[in-house]
Amino acid sequence: MTAVRRSMLFTPANVRRFIEGVWKHSPDMVVLDLEDSVAPDEKQNARDMVQEAIPLAQRGGAEVAVRVNADTVVEDCTAAIWQGLCAVVLPKSESPEQITALDSLLTRLETERSMPAGSVEIMPMIETAVGVQNAYAIATSSRRITSFGVLGEADLTADLGASFDALQHHDVLAYPRGEVGLVARALGLTVNGRAWTSGKATIADYGDIEALERSMRASWLAGCRSTFCIHPRQVAAANEHLRPSTPDVAEAVEALRVHAEADRARLPYGVLNGLVIDAKIAQAARHIIEYAAACDAKDAAKASSRAEIEAEERDGPV
Amino acid sequence: MSVGLLMGDRYLQVTGDEKDDTVEWRLRDASRKNGKEFISAAQHAMLPPVERVTIAATPEPAADHSGAIPRSVLLVPADRPEHVRESLSSAADVVCLDMTTAVHSTNRETARLMAWGEVAAAASSSKSVWARIGVDSFREDLDACVWPGLSGVVIAADSVERVRLIEEALASLEEERKLPQQVGIVVALDTAAAVWAVRETLAASPRVMATVVGAHDLLETPETIALRPSYPDPVYMQGRITAGATEAGVPMIGLLGTDIVPGHLAEVLGQDVGKRLTQAAKTSRDAGFIGGMTTHPEVIDSCNTAFPGFHPPLPALQLPPPLPAMLQPVVPSYFEVKPEQSALTPTASAVQLVAASNNGVTPQESNTWRPLAAPRQGETPYPLSATWRPVVPSDFERSAQKS
Numbered sequence: 001m002t003a004v005r006r007s008m009l010f011t012p013a014n015v016r017r018f019i020e021g022v023w024k025h026s027p028d029m030v031v032l033d034l035e036d037s038v039a040p041d042e043k044q045n046a047r048d049m050v051q052e053a054i055p056l057a058q059r060g061g062a063e064v065a066v067r068v069n070a071d072t073v074v075e076d077c078t079a080a081i082w083q084g085l086c087a088v089v090l091p092k093s094e095s096p097e098q099i100t101a102l103d104s105l106l107t108r109l110e111t112e113r114s115m116p117a118g119s120v121e122i123m124p125m126i127e128t129a130v131g132v133q134n135a136y137a138i139a140t141s142s143r144r145i146t147s148f149g150v151l152g153e154a155d156l157t158a159d160l161g162a163s164f165d166a167l168q169h170h171d172v173l174a175y176p177r178g179e180v181g182l183v184a185r186a187l188g189l190t191v192n193g194r195a196w197t198s199g200k201a202t203i204a205d206y207g208d209i210e211a212l213e214r215s216m217r218a219s220w221l222a223g224c225r226s227t228f229c230i231h232p233r234q235v236a237a238a239n240e241h242l243r244p245s246t247p248d249v250a251e252a253v254e255a256l257r258v259h260a261e262a263d264r265a266r267l268p269y270g271v272l273n274g275l276v277i278d279a280k281i282a283q284a285a286r287h288i289i290e291y292a293a294a295c296d297a298k299d300a301a302k303a304s305s306r307a308e309i310e311a312e313e314r315d316g317p318v
Numbered sequence: 319m320s321v322g323l324l325m326g327d328r329y330l331q332v333t334g335d336e337k338d339d340t341v342e343w344r345l346r347d348a349s350r351k352n353g354k355e356f357i358s359a360a361q362h363a364m365l366p367p368v369e370r371v372t373i374a375a376t377p378e379p380a381a382d383h384s385g386a387i388p389r390s391v392l393l394v395p396a397d398r399p400e401h402v403r404e405s406l407s408s409a410a411d412v413v414c415l416d417m418t419t420a421v422h423s424t425n426r427e428t429a430r431l432m433a434w435g436e437v438a439a440a441a442s443s444s445k446s447v448w449a450r451i452g453v454d455s456f457r458e459d460l461d462a463c464v465w466p467g468l469s470g471v472v473i474a475a476d477s478v479e480r481v482r483l484i485e486e487a488l489a490s491l492e493e494e495r496k497l498p499q500q501v502g503i504v505v506a507l508d509t510a511a512a513v514w515a516v517r518e519t520l521a522a523s524p525r526v527m528a529t530v531v532g533a534h535d536l537l538e539t540p541e542t543i544a545l546r547p548s549y550p551d552p553v554y555m556q557g558r559i560t561a562g563a564t565e566a567g568v569p570m571i572g573l574l575g576t577d578i579v580p581g582h583l584a585e586v587l588g589q590d591v592g593k594r595l596t597q598a599a600k601t602s603r604d605a606g607f608i609g610g611m612t613t614h615p616e617v618i619d620s621c622n623t624a625f626p627g628f629h630p631p632l633p634a635l636q637l638p639p640p641l642p643a644m645l646q647p648v649v650p651s652y653f654e655v656k657p658e659q660s661a662l663t664p665t666a667s668a669v670q671l672v673a674a675s676n677n678g679v680t681p682q683e684s685n686t687w688r689p690l691a692a693p694r695q696g697e698t699p700y701p702l703s704a705t706w707r708p709v710v711p712s713d714f715e716r717s718a719q720k721s
Contacts, residue, residue, distance in 0.1 A: 175554060181554075268421055
């Protein structure tokens with residue numbers, strides 16, 4: 001089944017209360033954070049808690065990843081690579097050597113801890129100018145990388161010397177987004193991250209719900225499949241908009257019908273509302289229908305897990 | 319006068335009329351059926367003892383188009399001879415026989431069968447003749463259409479190797495068939511991989527004579543997210559293509575910049591379609607494109623109007639006469655005026671300003687503070703690789719292979 005990871009919600013790994021309640025927000029993926037949302041003197045505490053936190057965060061049907069610190073990758077991974085973990089988010093990814101080193105480390109830990117080889121993915125965060133410059137080399141440096149994109153708007157903006165406020169009016173990240181997005185598409189990787197829209201809808205600013213939804217919709221149309229969230233509001237918007245809408249699916253079904261009809265009549269293409277439906281568009285329509293079904297399946301699985309937890313909390317453990 | 323030709327698996331009948339100097343051609347049509355039935359009937363008619371005839375005379379193209387700028391390229395399905403004939407009387411600069419997308423998969427063989435006659439017919443008109451061929455069937459398609467009169471083949475390519483393959487196939491066919499002309503390659507950029515490698519791909523061969531940008535295709539691949547191209551502003555891709563094509567010295571063909579996309583049929587776009595199409599062509603011209611490619615004959619006039627059809631010479635740079643030395647403006651620098659204030663230590667007010675924007679921490683107090691966009695000090699934390707590398711197998715894959 002296609003992996004559906006519309007919303008990836010950061011949760012500090014050292015706050016048990018947050019991890020126990022994260023299922024209420026219904027993210028597709030929980031990212032246990034050891035980096036920015038954990039204070040320096042809490043790092044060791046957070047590391048100690050990760051193994052226990054993985055099954056807790058999985059309740060509610062979410063996948064679980066961990067964000068490590070770029071300068072303590074070995075310590076963080078040693079603490080965090082346990083059964084159930086699907087990915088390591090590597091901040092400040094700047095070179096392929098960094099990825100190959102992490103790849104070896106993961107392979108060793110997987111073997112030691114009897115986990116399936118290659119089961120832990122690497123999600124590099126491109127958030128520095130050097131990272132953008134080396135995007136292609138990074139994306140091709142390990143088969144553990146299955147998705148790619150500019151994930152780290154705030155840090156990248158700062159590294160480029162640009163003002164974060166300017167993002168409201170002008171896409172100062174147009175070039176990095178284009179370059180990294182093109183690399184992802186050229187290599188057949190899933191595109192992560194967000195497209196630019198005007199207004200307050202950056203990862204750090206989620207106050208304007210209308211701007212947030214517009215941003216998510218634009219991201220979907222630009223080909224992005226998943227985005228990081230730091231607030232439950234973003235989770236809801238991502239789950240709703242980073243997927244084909246109901247009219248999209250209806251149009252895709254209609255397009256397939258038109259194409260089948262044309263194919264029977266041995267015409268190279270059919271026409272639907274003025275849009276040429278050839279083999280390529282028919283393939284696109286199939287993609288849309290399949291991905292919508294995968295999203296529905298993910299939502300249904302999450303809903304049933306949530307119902308179980310709610311019943312358990314109401315009636316006590318079975 | 320009528321001549322029948324059997325070339326490989328093609329059988330053609332060419333009829334000349336001496337009075338009005340035209341050449342009619344048609345495939346031998348024993349069964350008057352189409353598609354597969356027609357091909358099998360034609361193949362049946364071609365079984366021995368019919369003699370194989372090699373072509374002696376080669377029809378010369380009516381005009382030399384080697385230096386012509388294709389303002390308008392009209393795509394016509396190669397399995398529809400009536401459309402091809404019609405297109406020859408259109409205003410298009412180039413007629414491009416489409417042997418792929420516009421031909422149903424069961425009719426591709428018919429299209430190949432017909433290509434020879436169509437190339438010959440189109441070459442005897444005043445048009446340049448191109449053929450759009452499939453990536454998966456490029457050898458068969460080239461074999462079918464590389465004949466005297468063809469000046470270019472349009473094909474999707476995303477790497478140097480791909481262009482070289484096509485180049486070799488073209489060269490051997492030209493040699494074998496003693497073609498009077500060299501066939502050019504028009505690279506269609508329709509995948510993300512092609513845009514990524516645009517500069518190398520377009521510079522791979524001197525035969526690459528143009529590139530076609532298929533905005534529709536580009537925005538839809540490889541993982542499609544909507545039926546209609548909806549990317550808000552593909553500014554990066556356009557920039558990359560323009561820079562790569564310019565560096566390789568290859569002109570760009572395509573229409574962009576409006577809500578009119580190649581997948582839309584012109585007739586549903588409303589009354590002012592002509593005006594909107596012309597605007598699209600002008601936008602493309604201003605973005606550096608030299609012509610447009612289309613399946614809609616309505617678009618041809620717009621392209622011919624908007625694209626100049628030649629490269630306008632750049633006006634010579636007019637430099638103002640140099641100023642006499644004594645009239646050079648000299649603005650005294652700050653350090654000349656107030657030397658005591660010019661040292662590179664921040665003034666007290668500047669420190670306060672920085673502190674205010676940095677949570678009250680001044681640069682001197684904070685060891686992590688660095689000004690925005692400051693150059694990195696010393697070495698980067700990780701050594702940077704000198705060259706890009708292909709995907710390397712991961713550790714876990716290597717160990718799986720060993721075991």
